[in-house]
Amino acid sequence: MPEDKSIQELGLEEYKYGFHDPEDYFFRTPRKGIDPEIVAMISKHKNEPEWMLEYRLKALQSFLDRPTPQWGGDLSDLDFDEIYYYIRPMENQGRTWDDVPDDIKNTFEKLGIPQAERDSLAGVGAQYESEVVYHSLKEEWNKAGVVFMDMDSGLREHEDLVREYFGTIIPADDNKFSALNSAVWSGGSFVYVPPGVHIDIPLQAYFRINAENMGQFERTLIIADEGSYVHYIEGCTAPTYTSNSLHSAVVELIAKPNARIRYSTIQNWSHNTYNLVTKRAVAQKNATVEWVDGNLGSKLTMKYPAVYLTGEGARGEILSVAYAGDGQHQDAGGKIVHAAPNTSSLITSKSISRGTGRSTYRGLLKVHEGAVGSKSRVECDALLLDENARTDTYPYIEIEEKKVNTEHEATVSKVGEDQLFYLMSRGLSEEEAIAMVVNGFIEPIAKELPLEYAIELNRLIQLEMEGSVG
Amino acid sequence: MLKIDNLHVEIEGGEILKGLGLEVGKGEIHAIMGPNGSGKSTLSNVLMGHPRYDVTDGTIEFMGEDVMELEADERARLGMFLAFQYPSEVPGVSVANFLRTAVNSVREKELAPMEMYRLIQEKMKIMQMDPKFAERYLNEGFSGGEKKRNEILQMLMLEPKLAIMDETDSGLDIDALQVVSKGVNELRGPEFSAVIITHYQRILRYIEPDHVHVMLDGRIVTSGGKDLALTLEDKGYDWVRQEFGSAAQS
Known part of the structure; x- marks a missing residue:
């Protein structure tokens, strides 16, 4: 063949x-x-x-x-x-x-x-x-x-x-x-x-x-x-x-x-x-x-998984985690549309970029007029493992109703030299130390998965990272 | 156990350690005292192998082995330990998970999970820590005292041959200081050496040192027994500067 x-x-x-x-x-x-x-x-x-x-x-x-x-x-x-x-x-x-x-x-x-x-x-x-x-x-x-x-x-x-x-x-x-x-x-x-x-x-x-x-x-x-x-x-x-x-x-x-x-x-x-x-x-x-x-x-x-909240009291939640290694681009995020009163939503997005990897958070939060009492929270966190790695955030927000409560928070962090030194001083190799920081970073998402999938997710990320330590 | 000779260290081009020498024997507790800026924290970081510092001259031997080229994890596996002044936060990683990983990486054979659990419980009891503490994320949202207790907890779990304690006493109230000292004394014995780096004499009331060294401007300027700490407390660092300042600059 x-x-x-x-x-x-x-x-x-x-x-x-x-x-x-x-x-x-x-x-x-x-x-x-x-x-x-x-x-x-x-x-x-x-x-x-x-x-x-x-x-x-x-x-x-x-x-x-x-x-x-x-x-x-x-x-x-x-x-x-x-x-x-x-x-x-x-x-x-x-x-x-x-x-x-x-x-x-x-x-x-x-x-x-x-x-x-x-x-x-x-x-x-x-x-x-x-x-x-x-x-x-x-x-x-x-x-x-x-x-x-x-x-x-x-x-x-x-x-x-x-x-x-x-x-x-x-x-x-x-x-x-x-x-x-x-x-x-x-x-x-x-x-x-x-x-x-x-x-x-x-x-x-x-x-x-x-x-x-x-x-x-x-x-x-x-x-x-x-x-x-x-x-x-x-x-x-x-x-x-x-x-x-x-x-x-x-x-x-x-x-x-x-x-x-x-x-x-x-x-x-x-x-x-x-x-x-x-x-x-x-x-x-x-x-x-x-x-x-x-x-x-x-x-x-x-x-960009989406949830349209069309009925009163509906709730939408999007948890996403992306890993972008060398030459990869993860353009991911979420979309929530509040189209009814008292609806609530939460977007939690976590991305990890390594080497020349690039991760993008692209999200839309839309609240229609009349969706009074709606609540929304968007949180996106990016973790950069290398100097060359890249992350971008495009949070689009369209709100047509005044009586709503929306929050948006974005953080970018790097695996710091001090953090690695701390973990390595306890006997972890550099690779193990990075993996530990990464696993901790995605923990809020992994804990939402059934145990065997959480383990699989951690293992897959480790596999992706193996051998890529410079 | 530990032998430092003529150690010169730079960070970003500025020389911090300027020919420091120190010998710590097996089972000995040494205190290094010095004012701010004398290079105490640089010394602890360099001993553990922090990559940010450039060692330009001198040697560090641990149990007869030159450790200069070794990474921090290799030094840890040899039995060196650093209690950090400002330990890093690692969100999402529980104290228990971290302890398990750390203990298993310095041991030749992995510890059985039940044994590990028992060990963590036992050591936390010594440190008077609530069992729930093990489930908190490493150093995240810890008070100053909790961070220091957690450092000593790690030391008890890893059972190093040499512990370097970087201003572990700073910012602790008297109760926390006693607990931390108890943890150190727990390990004290013929197989355990420690270098206690401190600004104040206070901790030395609880952990009695065999030797006291005074550090100034990147080198050790005078050494003595535990009485030296008391003299220093009485006379202050100005006295050291007057007595030894010129020597340090020569």
């Missing part, structure tokens, strides 16, 4: 999760690039209803009409004609672990999925290539009427629900990348939690890109009906490839009155991936939506 050679040349050590399976595809679009024919092919292959095909084609037009954004990160090397927009690795979805083919199992094993299974971390939905191949859902959830499946199955089995909500939070023409995703989406999760149902154990999905030049366009829709609660967790790693990969997801959350959704992500893309994601949630009356977002790896990440 020619890819094997190029990976050898690249040096697998450079990216620990850069292992890679033989590419043995069941189906792939016949050519790179995107046009109506390719979109129709994808839709036909999935046996989709006519309305979804129309939706995709309309979205494609919007994608083609829109210029590539000039703000944020540098997208000039991203070539949309050099990407396969749909790859499907195997014929059927695995329902149990035994059904999953061996090479895919190997990949999961390297990612520690079987352990997660053994530890009964409950529902594991894993995305492999463009398709979910493995799904398990605890019996009791089925009994409670909880739906947790890949989006393609969701469309087949719950077409009415999907049709009612799909694209209502993030319209296809919202931005160029949501348009692209809407045209070629594949996989992702579909979750529906019936009224009053509380899911105590988080729903988990692992994602993984495994084909050179292949974009991954997963589509996730979570509906938490009145008074329900769900915590959905997604973790990603991607192997190393020679040319630029594109990941462009769309995630829509709907929290109905008194419902609460927590959505946690740790993403660790290989260093040539463009990670351009649109995430948005609506919180209705007295509902709560929380985004916990960890961004590692990638060449460029542009991601």
Whole structure:
């Protein structure tokens, strides 16, 4: 396989999760690039209803009409004609672990999925290539009427629900990348939690890109009906490839009155991936939506999870942490819109930059007229580990209502010589000392994650930092 | 144990230590007293290997080994310890987590978690610290007294062969001073040496030194027994300047 050679040349050590399976595809679009024919092919292959095909084609037009954004990160090397927009690795979805083919199992094993299974971390939905191949859902959830499946199955089995909500939070023409995703989406999760149902154990999905030049366009829709609660967790790693990969997801959350959704992500893309994601949630009356977002790896990440507080008393929280190493740009932040009275929000953003890494906080806080009694707090902290590292803050604030309370605080700190000397004088090596400062810095976010994810986040950051001590 | 010879140190081009010499034997407690600006803190930082200082001449040997080229963590693993005058804050890192990491990095074999827990509890009791203290973030929001107690707690946990105490007594009330002194006396024995760097004689009432040195303008100008501290308290640093000032400048 020619890819094997190029990976050898690249040096697998450079990216620990850069292992890679033989590419043995069941189906792939016949050519790179995107046009109506390719979109129709994808839709036909999935046996989709006519309305979804129309939706995709309309979205494609919007994608083609829109210029590539000039703000944020540098997208000039991203070539949309050099990407396969749909790859499907195997014929059927695995329902149990035994059904999953061996090479895919190997990949999961390297990612520690079987352990997660053994530890009964409950529902594991894993995305492999463009398709979910493995799904398990605890019996009791089925009994409670909880739906947790890949989006393609969701469309087949719950077409009415999907049709009612799909694209209502993030319209296809919202931005160029949501348009692209809407045209070629594949996989992702579909979750529906019936009224009053509380899911105590988080729903988990692992994602993984495994084909050179292949974009991954997963589509996730979570509906938490009145008074329900769900915590959905997604973790990603991607192997190393020679040319630029594109990941462009769309995630829509709907929290109905008194419902609460927590959505946690740790993403660790290989260093040539463009990670351009649109995430948005609506919180209705007295509902709560929380985004916990960890961004590692990638060449460029542009991601600003949003919460629209549309009902009185709704609450939105965004916690994000980003690590930008050499040559990486993490352009991340959050967006909160207060559109009803007595709503509250909190954005906590933490970024770490090292080497020539650059992290940007880009946030929008908007309070509509009439959203009286609303409270908001934005806190962004940047930690610079090197002289060359860079951080910028773009906090946009638009407030149309007088009776509100908003706070904004931004700090930039450096790992100081004195701080390192202090830790090293207690026997920690320079690398351990820096790792300790960094872990302490992200602690407020790590403690919001389930323990195994908090450990994973710390470990991933340590991996990213390994060997980069000057 | 510790042998310093003809130590010359510069920071940003200015010479702070100008040929300092000192020998500390095994099991000995030495006090170094001196007025502000005499180079006391520079000495403690240089002994521990702070990268900001340039050693232009002289040697530092610890247990017969030249430590000049060693990083601070290597010195710590040899058994050197510095109680900081102004310990840094590390937000998000609990005292317990820090102690675990530190103890395991100076030990050859990692301590079992339960044993570690027991050890932390035991040492905190000596320092009269609330067990909840272990969960606070390292030095963040600590009072001056809490910071100093925390330094001595670390010393008790790490059990160094040589402790350098940089003005550990400054800013402490009498109760805190007693607790801190108790911590130091806890380690006192034939295998433990200490260099207590101080402006005042006060702490020496609780930790009795074997030797007292007076530092002025980057070198040690006179040495003696514990009585020297009392003389200094009586006569003040002006007396030192009159007696030894010219020698220090020569």
